[in-house]
Amino acid sequence: MRHSDLTTALTDRTAKTFLGILFGAVIIVALLNLLVPADSGLHVSSYTVSLLGKYLCYALLALALDLVWGYCGILSLGHGAFFALGGYAMGMYLMRQIGDRGVYGHPVLPDFMVFLNWEELPWYWHGFDSFGFALLMVALVPGVLAFVFGWLAFRSRVTGVYLSIITQALTYALMLAFFRNELGFGGNNGLTDFKDILGFSLREDSTRVALLIASAVALAGAFVLSRWITGTRLGRTVMAVRDGESRARFLGYRTEHYKLWIFTVSAVLAGIAGALYVPQVGIINPGEFMPLNSIELVVWVAVGGRATLYGAVIGAILVNYGKTVFTGVMPEAWLFALGGLFVAVTVFLPQGLVGLAKSLLKRKRQPDTADKEADHEPA
Amino acid sequence: MPRVLLLIFMLLGVAGTAVAQTTAEPAGDGEQSAPDVANTPEVSKENSLRASLAKFKSRDFDIKAEAIEEIARSGHERGEALLQALLDRALLHDLAGDRIVLGEQSEQGWALRDPISEEDVGSAEARAARPVIINNRLRQQIRDLKSITALANPNPIKRREAARRLVGNTNPAVLDALRARQAEEGNSLVKGVIDTALNIAVLRDPDSQLNERLNAIDAIAGNLEPAVSNVLRERIQQSDAIAERNAAERALKKIDLRTERYETADTLFFGLSLGSVLLLAAIGLAITFGVMGVINMAHGELIMLGAYTTFVVQQIFPDGHEWSLLVALPAAFLVSAFVGIIIERGVIRFLYGRPLETLLATFGVSLILQQAVRVIFSPLNRTVVTPDWMSGALQINPIFSLTYNRLYIIVFALSVFFALQLVLKKTRLGLQVRAVSQNRGTARAMGIRSGRVNALTFGLGSGIAGIAGVALAQLTNVGPNLGQAYIIDSFMVVVFGGVGNLWGTLTAAFSLGIANKIIEPMAGAVLAKIMVLVFIILFIQRKPRGLFPQRGRAAEE
Numbered sequence: 001m002r003h004s005d006l007t008t009a010l011t012d013r014t015a016k017t018f019l020g021i022l023f024g025a026v027i028i029v030a031l032l033n034l035l036v037p038a039d040s041g042l043h044v045s046s047y048t049v050s051l052l053g054k055y056l057c058y059a060l061l062a063l064a065l066d067l068v069w070g071y072c073g074i075l076s077l078g079h080g081a082f083f084a085l086g087g088y089a090m091g092m093y094l095m096r097q098i099g100d101r102g103v104y105g106h107p108v109l110p111d112f113m114v115f116l117n118w119e120e121l122p123w124y125w126h127g128f129d130s131f132g133f134a135l136l137m138v139a140l141v142p143g144v145l146a147f148v149f150g151w152l153a154f155r156s157r158v159t160g161v162y163l164s165i166i167t168q169a170l171t172y173a174l175m176l177a178f179f180r181n182e183l184g185f186g187g188n189n190g191l192t193d194f195k196d197i198l199g200f201s202l203r204e205d206s207t208r209v210a211l212l213i214a215s216a217v218a219l220a221g222a223f224v225l226s227r228w229i230t231g232t233r234l235g236r237t238v239m240a241v242r243d244g245e246s247r248a249r250f251l252g253y254r255t256e257h258y259k260l261w262i263f264t265v266s267a268v269l270a271g272i273a274g275a276l277y278v279p280q281v282g283i284i285n286p287g288e289f290m291p292l293n294s295i296e297l298v299v300w301v302a303v304g305g306r307a308t309l310y311g312a313v314i315g316a317i318l319v320n321y322g323k324t325v326f327t328g329v330m331p332e333a334w335l336f337a338l339g340g341l342f343v344a345v346t347v348f349l350p351q352g353l354v355g356l357a358k359s360l361l362k363r364k365r366q367p368d369t370a371d372k373e374a375d376h377e378p379a
Numbered sequence: 380m381p382r383v384l385l386l387i388f389m390l391l392g393v394a395g396t397a398v399a400q401t402t403a404e405p406a407g408d409g410e411q412s413a414p415d416v417a418n419t420p421e422v423s424k425e426n427s428l429r430a431s432l433a434k435f436k437s438r439d440f441d442i443k444a445e446a447i448e449e450i451a452r453s454g455h456e457r458g459e460a461l462l463q464a465l466l467d468r469a470l471l472h473d474l475a476g477d478r479i480v481l482g483e484q485s486e487q488g489w490a491l492r493d494p495i496s497e498e499d500v501g502s503a504e505a506r507a508a509r510p511v512i513i514n515n516r517l518r519q520q521i522r523d524l525k526s527i528t529a530l531a532n533p534n535p536i537k538r539r540e541a542a543r544r545l546v547g548n549t550n551p552a553v554l555d556a557l558r559a560r561q562a563e564e565g566n567s568l569v570k571g572v573i574d575t576a577l578n579i580a581v582l583r584d585p586d587s588q589l590n591e592r593l594n595a596i597d598a599i600a601g602n603l604e605p606a607v608s609n610v611l612r613e614r615i616q617q618s619d620a621i622a623e624r625n626a627a628e629r630a631l632k633k634i635d636l637r638t639e640r641y642e643t644a645d646t647l648f649f650g651l652s653l654g655s656v657l658l659l660a661a662i663g664l665a666i667t668f669g670v671m672g673v674i675n676m677a678h679g680e681l682i683m684l685g686a687y688t689t690f691v692v693q694q695i696f697p698d699g700h701e702w703s704l705l706v707a708l709p710a711a712f713l714v715s716a717f718v719g720i721i722i723e724r725g726v727i728r729f730l731y732g733r734p735l736e737t738l739l740a741t742f743g744v745s746l747i748l749q750q751a752v753r754v755i756f757s758p759l760n761r762t763v764v765t766p767d768w769m770s771g772a773l774q775i776n777p778i779f780s781l782t783y784n785r786l787y788i789i790v791f792a793l794s795v796f797f798a799l800q801l802v803l804k805k806t807r808l809g810l811q812v813r814a815v816s817q818n819r820g821t822a823r824a825m826g827i828r829s830g831r832v833n834a835l836t837f838g839l840g841s842g843i844a845g846i847a848g849v850a851l852a853q854l855t856n857v858g859p860n861l862g863q864a865y866i867i868d869s870f871m872v873v874v875f876g877g878v879g880n881l882w883g884t885l886t887a888a889f890s891l892g893i894a895n896k897i898i899e900p901m902a903g904a905v906l907a908k909i910m911v912l913v914f915i916i917l918f919i920q921r922k923p924r925g926l927f928p929q930r931g932r933a934a935e936e
Contacts, residue, residue: 075735149916156920161674161734165870166916172867173912176905291867295742302739335750342743346736347729 008231010224018310019220026052026216030209049208050280051324055317056215057277060222062300062316063309064269067226069298070307071235072262073242075160078167079270080294081174082142084284086271088178089141091191091284092125093134094202098195111193112186122184131198138275139268146267147260154256154263159245168291175289190285197279208280215276219313222269226309229265238262296338302345305352315352425495428455432479432494435465435511436472444517451524457495459528462521468510470494475507482508523548527556535566542572543777547606549583575602579610589620596623600630601637603777608634641779646896652785654892655792656854658885659847660865661872662796665884666840667719668873670803670816671833673727674738677745678869679862680752681719681841685711685848686857687752690761700764704849711845718748719841723834731833745862753859760856769853784853791850795843796885802839803881812836816879871915877925887926891915 010019029052032044061083068074095110104114108121127133149170153163181187200207229235240248241255249255278284287293296319304315319341326334349356431453434446447465450458464470464481471482473491480500482489488505492498513521522544529541542560545553557573557580564570578595581587587595596614599607611634614627660682667675675681688711689704696703722744730737769787772780803809811832814822823829848861855861872891876883891911898907922928 152920156923158919158923161738162874162919162923164735164738165874166919169867169871169912169916173909176909180905298739332754335746339743339746343726343740346740347726350736
């Protein structure tokens, strides 16, 4: 294969193009926001900065799903749960940062706990005043959940549609649980009213730009990491599992271990995406666990094209841009458009936009041998 | 004949009142007017009723109590309505005319009607009339009197209800009435309730003998009326006789035991009804997913379409609440089946053998259907009127009753299930469906048009979803999100029961329904749901093919 170690994963043409465009765009937006005066036509509003940051978080989430769906054939309909758990971990840190500036002015307890007449902080809220601990939890909580869930599921060979449906049930169950006030995560309203992160106010433009850059760095890091993983021997085995699980098992591979491993990595990436998402949108609530969100995420990847990584990123950004435009201009039509997108992509574009572009390019270059160069496309 | 007479006399009476008023005589309540007909029994009855009513002008509650007693005993056909009006604060003292009238609040004050003839007798300003004031004692008296009247009702169900209202009552007049009724009562159920009431009266009576009381306790042991356990608890605390206290304790224990047993029955009934709802929602899916192997995420929306069809049918026949369901059932079947066939021919047909893609595409369809309903019917919930024969409950005993709507749902779900079994087992279509689902290639070689069979099977499953929608419309709100609420549950039921096995779906639906209702009182509704979901997730890990897995070559994919 073309890349087998970290340096090639960083320096081959696809990686260079991807990272170049990503950082180029982010730096231009950052500069236009910070240096150009607000009344100039070239100024980029801080709303746009946050919006872009949000898209990048979605892109990271899509990348995480592409890793399990595109490369391992596991269609998870519950990746939104890992995203939301990462978001809640970050939200808890941000809640603790509010300190006594809340509405009720309690030095330790967040507002919603005071409102519910809670006497003291539940045990699982301890430690979240430290940023390092929160970061650890951002990765650990989704990772452990994915590990336990995957261990149970893959070991007993739950595959295909069954796995999709129980992942959906997982996120649905978590949604119901997080809606409960008794769970101690703010119930229906979730966590909100954040003030600052690491001492920097979330309202400042510079903080927003810094979060945007952090999102870009995380996305780039995840991209390089995923490319590296898919290039290693381990990644190749994962793809073998996707294309013929029984065959890979008969060849002596413990397929469930490979699946579990890639599923856990993917969940951690989704958790990081959630953690970057929360400070930029300013709220996390149980709505993030809605099964609809997780399925929408699948469509981002499907639109972009599976098993290419950058396809997932392109899909996430395009679909979400479409959503922003649509919900602004005619909100009723968005769900029609999204539904139509689901049908159109699965029926007419099974390889997504990237697949479409590839086949168009191939036809242009060498009209008769279009099919020869089938890359790593799913079965 | 007597009615016509009465009417004539009433008209005369009113005419007399009118004459009396025009001749500027002091306007009373009309009891002295129309003297020329005062000798007939109807009129004298009416006059005495008016005289009783006039007592309500007094502020003394004892006098009012007397008046209530007189009205109840008068036997006049307006008596009951007048007492009800008294309870409803609709009986007024018109201060200007110094008379007792019926009044309704209107914009200007009060619209007044004659208490007996119900004729319009003008109006009064808000301050010029005030409702006749009664206290709790009088209210209780009126209720007792009404129940006593109802004890003579020809309908035994009404008599039993009236007797149950009087259980625990110690008013001597009530007890006399109960004893009188006990002597002539023919219906054993009514008699049982009256006995209970009298036994409780014995226990409450400070002058009763010990062995009388012991007999009474024996007679009411195990009775589930709340008043019985109250009186037994009283006796345990107040009685001086050890024998009586022990007897009362034993009786209470017996009651607790029975209560527990009926509470279990209640939970089971609720579980069964929830199970039927799950069965109805999942059974269409058991066909499309279980038999055809198609993941149809739009299944919930097909249920929703059925519910909206019920709503539309009711809009078309606004007066037909009692029978419009019978129109809605086939209509919902056709609407959902039609939409289902369109989905199959338009989308799913291209995706056979690619389950994950089918899942995504049909999810897209579900979003479109939801949004279409939101645009057409508004995002707000619509209400579907429940027909009268579905409301109410079958009261088995004081703590256990079966509500009719749940009862019908259980029956309905089971009939749909067995009808479907018949279609699959006994018809040509069913044979073809099973053939195609087992081996498409061979089935085609035998001359079965598999495309047509697929479309029809999908239409059948979708149509059943529509029928489920009609039933669900009676239980929950009809809104665009109706389907979403059931889709995950339905999949869980089908997967838990074992794909491709209708009996498995039945077992799974009822066991999940009952499990949910057993956990609910311990953990709350939401937690119960979560626990059931977690249980299924764990269960699928142990038995990935459900409770009743398909065996043989067809099971291998």
